[in-house]
Amino acid sequence: MQEHVSTFNALILPGSFLAALAFWFLLCSLIGAMSGWRSLSRRFTAQSEPSGETLQAGPWFYSVYWRFWGHYSSVVRMISATDALYLSVIFLFRPGHAPLCIPWNEITFGRTRFMWQKFIVLTLGREEQIPLRITERMARKLGLMERVAPVE
Numbered sequence: 001m002q003e004h005v006s007t008f009n010a011l012i013l014p015g016s017f018l019a020a021l022a023f024w025f026l027l028c029s030l031i032g033a034m035s036g037w038r039s040l041s042r043r044f045t046a047q048s049e050p051s052g053e054t055l056q057a058g059p060w061f062y063s064v065y066w067r068f069w070g071h072y073s074s075v076v077r078m079i080s081a082t083d084a085l086y087l088s089v090i091f092l093f094r095p096g097h098a099p100l101c102i103p104w105n106e107i108t109f110g111r112t113r114f115m116w117q118k119f120i121v122l123t124l125g126r127e128e129q130i131p132l133r134i135t136e137r138m139a140r141k142l143g144l145m146e147r148v149a150p151v152e
Contacts, residue, residue, distance in 0.1 A: 046088070054079050102124050120135070
């Protein structure tokens with residue numbers, strides 16, 4: 001009887017770790033599906049590194065808002081390259097979030113306000129139409145302000 005209890009106790013820690021890992025993987029994948037990231041990854045999974053002149057913002061100290069105002073704070077890295085906009089998340093949140101490469105012709109730009117803050121809206125994918133809201137500060141850092149129509 002003592003041997004069974006000892007074997008059972010030895011399996012609790014690894015089993016708990018695997019269950020927590022599976023839960024984290026499931027949670028990140030669910031967030032990726034709700035935000036629209038998974039929809040975009042079907043067509044826009046990054047196959048290469050950014051090329052040409054690049055500007056980068058994030059992940060630290062920047063917030064990005066996805067569909068349904070899903071909030072990704074200090075998680076998303078954005079790189080504005082000559083050919084496309086590249087998006088990735090830090091390693092810990094990678095499940096369900098494959099790195100993306102979205103060509104500029106698949107992105108439309110606009111502006112919006114939420115509460116007291118102004119946002120630049122990037123609508124990603126002509127078919128998917130996934131809204132991505134970033135602050136004007138982040139848009140300036142990425143060199144996107146000249147792509148956005150001025151507010152009239």
